[in-house]
Amino acid sequence: MAPPTGKRVKGVQIFRPFVYGTTARPFDEKTNPKPPGVPDDHTHSWTVFVKGIDDVDITYWLRRVQFKLHESIPNHVRMIEGEKGKPFTLSETGWGEFEITIKLYYVAESSEKPQTLYHHLRLHPYGRTEEEKETMKSSKEVISWCYEEQLFNEPYEPFYEILTSGAMPPSKNNNTKAGKEKEIPRSEGGVLDRSAMIPLTNRPGQPFSRETEAVEIKKLKEALVKVEELTKKTREEMMKKEQRLKELKADVLK
Amino acid sequence: MTSRDVHDVLNIPSDHSGAPRPSKKGKNHGPRPNLKGLAREVQNLGGDNPIAIVPEVNFFKKRRFASRKPATKWELKPFSNSARGDNGNLILRHWKRKTEDGAPAEASQDSEAQPAEGGTGATEKKVEVLEDSAFAKFNVQVAVPQYNEDQYHSNLQSDDWTKEETDYLLELAKDFDLRWPLIWDRYDFIPKSSAEETANGTSTAVVPAGKSRTMEDLKARYYQVAAKMMAVQKPAQYMTRPEFELYEMMQNFDAEQERKRKQFALNTMSRSKDEAREEESLLLEVKRILARTERFNEERRELYRRLDYPNSDADISPFKSSAGLQTLLQQLMTTDKAKKRKSIMGPGEGTSPASAVPPSAVSETNPVNNRRESIAASSVAPNRRDSDIHTPVTPAEPTPTTATNTKKKGAAPPERRKLTQQEEQVYGVSYHDRLGSGPTFRYEKINKLYSHKSGQQQLRITNALAELDIAARLVMPTAQVTSQFEVLWGAVTGLVDLRKISDRLDGEIKVEEAKKAERDKARGIVNGDKEKAEKKGEQQNGEGGEKDKAAAPQNGDAPAAASVEKNTAGETAQDAPAVAAPDQAKETEVKAEEGEEEKRPGSSGGTGALKRSASVLSTASDKSAKRQKK
Numbered sequence: 001m002a003p004p005t006g007k008r009v010k011g012v013q014i015f016r017p018f019v020y021g022t023t024a025r026p027f028d029e030k031t032n033p034k035p036p037g038v039p040d041d042h043t044h045s046w047t048v049f050v051k052g053i054d055d056v057d058i059t060y061w062l063r064r065v066q067f068k069l070h071e072s073i074p075n076h077v078r079m080i081e082g083e084k085g086k087p088f089t090l091s092e093t094g095w096g097e098f099e100i101t102i103k104l105y106y107v108a109e110s111s112e113k114p115q116t117l118y119h120h121l122r123l124h125p126y127g128r129t130e131e132e133k134e135t136m137k138s139s140k141e142v143i144s145w146c147y148e149e150q151l152f153n154e155p156y157e158p159f160y161e162i163l164t165s166g167a168m169p170p171s172k173n174n175n176t177k178a179g180k181e182k183e184i185p186r187s188e189g190g191v192l193d194r195s196a197m198i199p200l201t202n203r204p205g206q207p208f209s210r211e212t213e214a215v216e217i218k219k220l221k222e223a224l225v226k227v228e229e230l231t232k233k234t235r236e237e238m239m240k241k242e243q244r245l246k247e248l249k250a251d252v253l254k
Numbered sequence: 255m256t257s258r259d260v261h262d263v264l265n266i267p268s269d270h271s272g273a274p275r276p277s278k279k280g281k282n283h284g285p286r287p288n289l290k291g292l293a294r295e296v297q298n299l300g301g302d303n304p305i306a307i308v309p310e311v312n313f314f315k316k317r318r319f320a321s322r323k324p325a326t327k328w329e330l331k332p333f334s335n336s337a338r339g340d341n342g343n344l345i346l347r348h349w350k351r352k353t354e355d356g357a358p359a360e361a362s363q364d365s366e367a368q369p370a371e372g373g374t375g376a377t378e379k380k381v382e383v384l385e386d387s388a389f390a391k392f393n394v395q396v397a398v399p400q401y402n403e404d405q406y407h408s409n410l411q412s413d414d415w416t417k418e419e420t421d422y423l424l425e426l427a428k429d430f431d432l433r434w435p436l437i438w439d440r441y442d443f444i445p446k447s448s449a450e451e452t453a454n455g456t457s458t459a460v461v462p463a464g465k466s467r468t469m470e471d472l473k474a475r476y477y478q479v480a481a482k483m484m485a486v487q488k489p490a491q492y493m494t495r496p497e498f499e500l501y502e503m504m505q506n507f508d509a510e511q512e513r514k515r516k517q518f519a520l521n522t523m524s525r526s527k528d529e530a531r532e533e534e535s536l537l538l539e540v541k542r543i544l545a546r547t548e549r550f551n552e553e554r555r556e557l558y559r560r561l562d563y564p565n566s567d568a569d570i571s572p573f574k575s576s577a578g579l580q581t582l583l584q585q586l587m588t589t590d591k592a593k594k595r596k597s598i599m600g601p602g603e604g605t606s607p608a609s610a611v612p613p614s615a616v617s618e619t620n621p622v623n624n625r626r627e628s629i630a631a632s633s634v635a636p637n638r639r640d641s642d643i644h645t646p647v648t649p650a651e652p653t654p655t656t657a658t659n660t661k662k663k664g665a666a667p668p669e670r671r672k673l674t675q676q677e678e679q680v681y682g683v684s685y686h687d688r689l690g691s692g693p694t695f696r697y698e699k700i701n702k703l704y705s706h707k708s709g710q711q712q713l714r715i716t717n718a719l720a721e722l723d724i725a726a727r728l729v730m731p732t733a734q735v736t737s738q739f740e741v742l743w744g745a746v747t748g749l750v751d752l753r754k755i756s757d758r759l760d761g762e763i764k765v766e767e768a769k770k771a772e773r774d775k776a777r778g779i780v781n782g783d784k785e786k787a788e789k790k791g792e793q794q795n796g797e798g799g800e801k802d803k804a805a806a807p808q809n810g811d812a813p814a815a816a817s818v819e820k821n822t823a824g825e826t827a828q829d830a831p832a833v834a835a836p837d838q839a840k841e842t843e844v845k846a847e848e849g850e851e852e853k854r855p856g857s858s859g860g861t862g863a864l865k866r867s868a869s870v871l872s873t874a875s876d877k878s879a880k881r882q883k884k
Contacts, residue, residue, distance in 0.1 A: 112692060112693045115693050153694060192680060213734065216728065224742045
């Protein structure tokens, strides 16, 4: 690792959203034929990945990713180097579910230590309800994707510079020559390159967006209301119980 | 006459040797087509290059009616204009070239003829066929921001503007296509309440006119509403560049400035010729004065520099030796030279900020010293030397350091430039008071919430969350979601703790009830001793047989206990959980025995004995409670 350059920018936190997870497909004669050379007992082909939200480039902060697979898989520690504009992916075949250790190595400018994520490889349909399982079964793909936000707390100055530039023209000459600036590329979901933005709406294959977030917040708020109700009820019950206990104790003294 | 002849006439030496030329030319000339209508001489003037004159081609224009097609037919067709807001009631007709396939055109012609005859059925069909005017598309409607009640209340509240008036303004803006002078001219908002009054007709009182609004007021409100609604529909960082520019422009509309601008413009327009001339001359004067003050300031600065006395608290030890003095002299010489050169370059140079900054460190001390040096020459008083000591240190060192200092200062702002709010949003930058440096994941915060709890608590909380239909892992752990989850988490832990306390209370109540049962039993026995004989007879008679049976296994030793007691014992047994029940029952049995043993020797029905038994009971029941917990 490069020696730290510059100072840490105090009190600043910068985040970048990204997605990691696995996509598994069972072998099938028609849709997903088994490639030659795959052992007979392998039932699924699967892919593990780390990518930017809305498929934006993240290689400007993430240099490489190490996937540690199950020991039984030959060459089970795989290092994937970043390629500009491409997600970090690793495809394999297998028959069993296990936990994949994903280690993220940041770009040299960040001078940060690698961080580890754990992800459970899903091959078989899962879900909290039967309904969820069924829909997953019918889609023929077992998707287990996680949204995550990488937080850089007090980044070093050079890295801070990287993280706070590129998505828009510098603010100083924003007004003077705004017309001449060329449009900064956006992803389909309207996410600026090198920004921490999240698409506004869901699109096929991109389940994470402000929409999803709003739904989740709503759900949590509803749950909170329910919990508050329950708490109130429990408290009332407790009051009654305490009353009863007092009565009983008072009886003793009689 | 060839080009060579021309060259000869004009005395231009031909670039080629004469010999091979004629033959070559002759060769070239042969095949060249002899263009008609051009004299040979003229043609030859061009030399080897043919003259670029398009030859006239003699043939007639093509016949216009070569195809012998019949003349295209035109027909009078009706059309409506959808841009008129009259549902196509006005039907005009214009000439149109007839289409190739005659059928539809004929049909329309037919339908045209029919209404004249009074046919009604065909008119509908005709309306469908009716074409829209080609100019209808130029009737562009202004997209006025839309909002509903909620949005207005949450975003657009204003002290100065009511919702009705805002609606009215937007309506006008739409009607007049944002032509502000028109809007302002027609703007005549009457508050609703007063409008109602007049509608009643009875009151002829003066209608309170709405506030008079200037055009700037109207514009400011409109832009404010439009910008806010734009932001509501699409957060600023998602806007495309033109959208954002529009948004920013509307947001930065400054009514006051606009008003001033118009005022100034008006003033400029209304001044007379003389006034204009005077103003011009005044401006010139101002310019001159400014230039002069600049020079004056420079001179004054120079003077101050010379008056400044150097501070003399530096170490003199390096200059005590003759070598040190030598270097000192050297230093002074060089600074002196630099100074001279600068003065040659003129004061104009000095004013420029680039050169003005570094000398300040040098010249503060040096010029004075230089002059002194020249006056005092070799006889340097210790006092003087003392004052000079500072100089070699300063020019050698500070110049580079100040330079780097300024450089650093200059470089720092771009490195840590201030981010605008929008940039902060786009780059996901936030500021916190306390941060552990280094990369982390947003979800870790939630994991930490769990890890702070004991295993059992974790289990309870996850169960509670599952009850609420919250997935074990958040779908999108963004900052907002996680903070919301933390609130929920706090509530859930509170609930779980409450439940725990409530469970404990349950236990305590049970214990107390058991105690009470015991006490009642004891009391019953005390009382029962006397009643025993009477009751025995009754029981044997079988009056309370049923009750007895229920209580029999529990009260084994004390079958004579009162029926009241039996009932309470039964209740406690029902209340208590299945596991605890037999335990408790046994416990109570034991105690009952103890109580009886104690009471039998004592006086019958004594209150003191009762109390004693109660105290024994309570200790025993504590034990039982402990056993229960286990």
